[in-house]
Amino acid sequence: MPFAEPALVVATILFFIGVTGVIVRRNLLFVLMSMEVMLNAAGLAFVAGSALHGEPDGQIFFLFILPVAAAEVAIGLALAVLIYRKFQTLDLWSIADAAGE
């Protein structure tokens, strides 16, 4: 399998780009997008592993990751809308200042 090892390296790099994004970003929507990047990277690692071993099990697990990611995005965005209604901003630092007194 000529593409499995580089795909694992790409998955690792993508995952840690997502981790950096979650830590550094101020806007709530960008934090959620970085979490999606992390989920995608983990899924890519699963599919690369299944290509490495020749089994379809890794691809099946990616099929299970997809509804989890979709449900998480739906509920996360609903919560983001509620936060916007309450604080009138999506800036995490301002919200932490306003709510952490």
Place this chain on the structure above:
Amino acid sequence: MIFYTLGAPFLAALEVIVYAGAIMVLFLFVVQMLSPAGSPATMPDIQRPSLIQLIFPALLSTILVIVVVLALLRSGSMVGTEATNVVSARELGIALFTHHYLGVELASLILLIGIVGGMHLGRAAGIQDETEVKVALR
């Protein structure tokens, strides 16, 4: 494309449909709904993150990437010269619905949780409990 070269054409199509077609569209809807009404001249000046606050997570992530990639490339049990084993949709479906049917049921349960949670969180603002609903309906 990466999924296609790894022998997963069905998952490649599914990823485009679900991620680019559903999740990103949800993000676009929320961004459109929550965009601030005002020109950049009237919005308050936000405080930019300082260099230290940007460098430390980037440095940490770089170190972690190097550690994991070295661990991956040094493990000698990876076979690298076999032909690509393309898993067709039919094969994937057979494996999914015979060996992993419990996972299919759990995935549908997670979607149900997502639907119910989203509907509850997205209910009309201001309706707190039954008494307020009755007052509103009178």
